[in-house]
Every structure is written in C-alpha cells, then in structure tokens.
Amino acid sequence: MSHTLHTRLLGIVLLAAVAGGFATIATPVEAQQPPTNPSPSATPLTAPASTPATGAAPVPAAPPWAQARPDEAVSANLAPVVPPPIATAPDKLPLSKLKLPKNFHIEVFASGMPQARSLRVGDKGTVFVSTRLLDRIYAVASSNGRPEVKTILTGLHWPNGIAVHNGTLYIAELNKISKIDNVESHLDDAKATVIYSDLPNYEPHGWKFLVVGPDNRLYFNVGAPCNICMPPATNAQIRSINLDGSDAQIVAHGIRQVVGMDFHPASKVLYFTENQRDWLSEDQPQDKLNRVLNPGKDNFGFPYCDGGDIEDPIYGWGHSCSEFTKPIAQLGPHTAPLGMRFYTGQMFPASYRNAIFIARHGSWNKSHKIGGDVVVAHLKPDGTVKSIEPFITGFIEDNNYVGRPVDMEWLKDGSMLLSDDYNGAVYRITYGPQQQVSRGQ
Amino acid sequence: MLHSLAVDAALSQKLAPCLACHGAEGQSQTENVPSLGAQQPQYTVIQLFLFREKMNIADPMNDMAKGLSDDDLQAIAAALAVLPAPQPPADPGDSARLDGARALAEQNHCNVCHRPDFSGQNNIPRVADQREEYLLKTLRDYKTGARHGYDATMAEVLQPLSDVQLVELSYYLAHHR
Numbered sequence: 156m157s158h159t160l161h162t163r164l165l166g167i168v169l170l171a172a173v174a175g176g177f178a179t180i181a182t183p184v185e186a187q188q189p190p191t192n193p194s195p196s197a198t199p200l201t202a203p204a205s206t207p208a209t210g211a212a213p214v215p216a217a218p219p220w221a222q223a224r225p226d227e228a229v230s231a232n233l234a235p236v237v238p239p240p241i242a243t244a245p246d247k248l249p250l251s252k253l254k255l256p257k258n259f260h261i262e263v264f265a266s267g268m269p270q271a272r273s274l275r276v277g278d279k280g281t282v283f284v285s286t287r288l289l290d291r292i293y294a295v296a297s298s299n300g301r302p303e304v305k306t307i308l309t310g311l312h313w314p315n316g317i318a319v320h321n322g323t324l325y326i327a328e329l330n331k332i333s334k335i336d337n338v339e340s341h342l343d344d345a346k347a348t349v350i351y352s353d354l355p356n357y358e359p360h361g362w363k364f365l366v367v368g369p370d371n372r373l374y375f376n377v378g379a380p381c382n383i384c385m386p387p388a389t390n391a392q393i394r395s396i397n398l399d400g401s402d403a404q405i406v407a408h409g410i411r412q413v414v415g416m417d418f419h420p421a422s423k424v425l426y427f428t429e430n431q432r433d434w435l436s437e438d439q440p441q442d443k444l445n446r447v448l449n450p451g452k453d454n455f456g457f458p459y460c461d462g463g464d465i466e467d468p469i470y471g472w473g474h475s476c477s478e479f480t481k482p483i484a485q486l487g488p489h490t491a492p493l494g495m496r497f498y499t500g501q502m503f504p505a506s507y508r509n510a511i512f513i514a515r516h517g518s519w520n521k522s523h524k525i526g527g528d529v530v531v532a533h534l535k536p537d538g539t540v541k542s543i544e545p546f547i548t549g550f551i552e553d554n555n556y557v558g559r560p561v562d563m564e565w566l567k568d569g570s571m572l573l574s575d576d577y578n579g580a581v582y583r584i585t586y587g588p589q590q591q592v593s594r595g596q
Numbered sequence: 597m598l599h600s601l602a603v604d605a606a607l608s609q610k611l612a613p614c615l616a617c618h619g620a621e622g623q624s625q626t627e628n629v630p631s632l633g634a635q636q637p638q639y640t641v642i643q644l645f646l647f648r649e650k651m652n653i654a655d656p657m658n659d660m661a662k663g664l665s666d667d668d669l670q671a672i673a674a675a676l677a678v679l680p681a682p683q684p685p686a687d688p689g690d691s692a693r694l695d696g697a698r699a700l701a702e703q704n705h706c707n708v709c710h711r712p713d714f715s716g717q718n719n720i721p722r723v724a725d726q727r728e729e730y731l732l733k734t735l736r737d738y739k740t741g742a743r744h745g746y747d748a749t750m751a752e753v754l755q756p757l758s759d760v761q762l763v764e765l766s767y768y769l770a771h772h773r
Binding site: 212217230232233234235236237240288289290311356358359360361380381382 | 638641642645646649651666669670707709711717718719720741744745747748750751752755769
C-alpha cells in the first residue's frame, strides 16, 4: 500500500506559474451580507412515483445531487466515512504504522478526544481542539508537566472552526461565531458570547474553518450546501468579519468547501485548501490548493468548473474554466485536503521554513482510497508551488483507514501537532538527528 | 435467542429494558419504536452516544442511555447486531406501488450506502423491514432538521424529495423482500 501511495503522490500534478491569469465572473457580487435565498435544491420535483398505474410507475427525474451518482456506484460500495464517537485507546493508536522522513519522530501528545479536529495553541500553551460532528471543544493543558484533556464547552452545533487571538478563543459553529475572552483563565468555567450569526443553517458543508488574518479580522468559509448545486448567494464563499462581528465582507467566491486556511508568513496572502465534488469519476476532479491574490474578486469556479480544469457536466455548459481563478496546485482526486499551515518554527530543517504542510484526510468516493497522509508543499519565491512531497504516510492499510489526519498547529518549540479525528488523538512530531543516531546504536 | 448469546448477566440486565420495547426477537411491535435486530453495530453505538450526550433529544432514550459507559454502548450494539433481522409483513404489499418506490429508491441511490438489500454497512443503518411509521417519521425529521444526523448525509440527500416520496420510500423499505 505504501508503494501505491508513494506512486500516487509522485503523480500529483502541479499547476505552476498561473499567477496573472486570474479572471472573475461577470456577475458583480456585493461585498456584504446577501439576503437569504431559498433552498439551492429548489429544483422542480416531478410527480412522485406514488400513483399506482398499469405497469411500472413513472420514474421521477433525478434531483441534481442524484444525477451526479452513477448506477455503477452500487457495485463500488462507496459511502462517506464518519469518525467514530468513541476515541481509540492510547495503546491501540496506529503510531507504528506511520512513516516519516529521516530524523522526524512522532509520539502521542494527547488522546481520548473523540473527533479531534482543528488545533490552536493559546499564549500560555493550552492546546484547543475542536470537533466537527460532536458538540464540544477540548483543551489540553499541562498538569504537572503532563498534558491533561478537559472538555471546556458542550452543546455546540458542529464547532469545527477555532482560532486564538490576543488571549481570546473564537469558535465557528454551523450558524454562528462566538468568543471567550481570556480563555486560558476560564478553562473550567468557559462561557461563549455570540459575535456573529448572520449565517445560513444548511448542514451539508455547514462546518467551518476559522482563522484570524494579519488584518485582525476573522476569516471563515460558508460552504456549498450540497455535493453539486447552484448555491444560494449566502454560500460557497470565504467571508471575513471584524473581531467584534461587524463589517462582514466576501473575500472570495465560487468555493465548494474549505477546511483549511492560512496566511503566508511573508506575503500575507491567504492560501486555502478546497474539496471538490463527488461522483464525477474515480480520478476526477482534483482537490485544490488555492490562494487569494484579489480579495473580494477571486472566483474559484464552483459549480461551473471542477478541479480548476473540468467544466462541470451539469453546470459547466456555457462556461469555461478560464473564467475562474486557477488553483496553484492540484492535490489528487477525492483526497480531501483539510488542514494547511505554513511552517514558521525553528525546529525543522531550514528547507521547511514557509513551506505549507497539508493534511489529506483521505478519500471515500473512490474504490481505492488515496490521501490519508500529510504532504508538504515547497513554494517558489513568487508564492506558487515548486514541489509537493510526502511527509507522513501510512494512515491507509488494506484500503481501510487506521487513522485520518485533519489539522496541524505548531508548539512554541517548533514541533508539529497533528490531529486524527478517526482515533480522537493528537500527535506531536519532532525533528532531531541525535535521537535517531542513539536509537540506531 | 438471547440464551445463545455469550452475554454476561450484567449485559443481560442492561439489555432487558431495551428489548422490552424494541422486541426480544429483534422486531418491534410498538409504534414509533424501531426494530433493532441485526442492526449495524457502529450505527447503534453512534445513536446511543447521541442519546447519552443529549445531542439527539428523544424521550425516553436520553434517560435510558444515561450512565452507560463507552464499553456498554459497544456491548449493547454487538448484542443487538446478532438478534434476528426484522421480517417483512405477511402482506406482500401493492406490487405497482412497490415497483415505483423501488425505482425511486434506486434513482436516489439509497441502495448505494444502505446496500442493495438495505442491510446497511458500518455507520449506515439497516433499514430493510423497519417499521413503516418509524421510517417515515425519521425521514421527515431528517429532512426538516428536527433530527440531526450524525453527519449531514441524510439532510443533503433528502433535500430534493417531496413528502409523498418519503411516504413511498417508507412503504417500500417496510415491505422489503
């Protein structure tokens, strides 16, 4: 399996040197909160097949999402993989199956956190861990030198997005964003205050990623409420708001779903991973790595253009992918790139400085699973991608997941934290040649 | 059936109140109470977890699941999985109506995730020969958002379906042979 993975990684296609080729669609979109539209799936329904008739009842025309699913999918036995609600016991975690480059080491940082998703580190060293489909936020605080897990909030609605800024924890749920000031002093009595709730209620792709930008604004996605559909004006975009929830603006358009964003440490340009549609084919479309050079204007093509290079078979008629902002890299079909972070620490070798680590959660809509790894994208001076290499592999074994990497964050010493929502654990990755030498003796 | 299970006394005690309503032989005789025989254990664990954590408010299940440990959830799910699958009703149903509903189910690819025999897989439940009124209530609740799924899949796939279509799907699944 690892050989296959490696081969596929080498097959990652890079779209380099596309800077300057950006285009925007003609429709002007106001950089403010649009009105709520009716459901995107307000496709006229044909007569239900309920009326008994002579012979076979009429078959209704398939709705858009179902048109996308081929009949042959029945035999392929494909279904979304959900993370279990119960965490894996520490001694059953798949550490021994994971492979890293020479002199990198992986250990368990904390476990027993079902669905551990987004990671953020507070000023005092508390590690905050979100969940996607559960209702809670965990905090890992040091207790006598050992990490101790606490559940600091429950009763939230899919609180995937978290960010820490000047001592405040911001939380993005399905339909609201809230904050806890001075959070590291309130781990035992945390209370969230809502700052923004002008968000649609759709559950599909309703979970959010949250990051504070260099302009001290909160950036988050409002995903497409479907696999493939014409989204309402409220959706398929990245928005930003002030830290108090005011002044909402649309940062980028035509985005299916984002679960990872970060700002380039030097250029301050926003980069993000984007997951593309299902049921087009086994090997298309490619998931994407994008960057926003024209805030408020860039349109990344959903639902007209898939993967940056395929006009969608349903919505692409009359459009060309050349109308839209191209990705700076394609990250493999159905691989589900989620968390992405620029490396700014000192522990890893200098070649990793300002490179992007990307966690590929792994495919479900593909007979032979791919992804299930962490890759590292090295950039050229102009911010485009020079190369993409495997960093951590081994989360897929015999076409099944033994773990699924989600998000990364950096500890002060420059080591990496990596979450695994399948096992409910967070790992720590360190670099140190001496350790390797002494082990080998 | 339970006598053939390698369950200890403690588990039997925990299962007794479940089976009192859901049916000792895997088939519920009670309105709006689902049959649990041969249910996918991953699905059962998730549902019990959602009840225990009050992420799905459904009287009396929140009280029933209160105090169960993670190990209890897994043991109960494993025990229910080996009960017999619910049986189709004696009345085979209206064949023209079933044909139309089968086409509707296939058109909407219910048979992909739930499998062609609707026995389910992993976290995706068995729905074959489930109680009809329970199926319909569940589909309606997923569609309106009254019941939150563990993930968004059912909310997504039911968006384009009309209420009449939900009635037909429930009829079809409850009469599955």
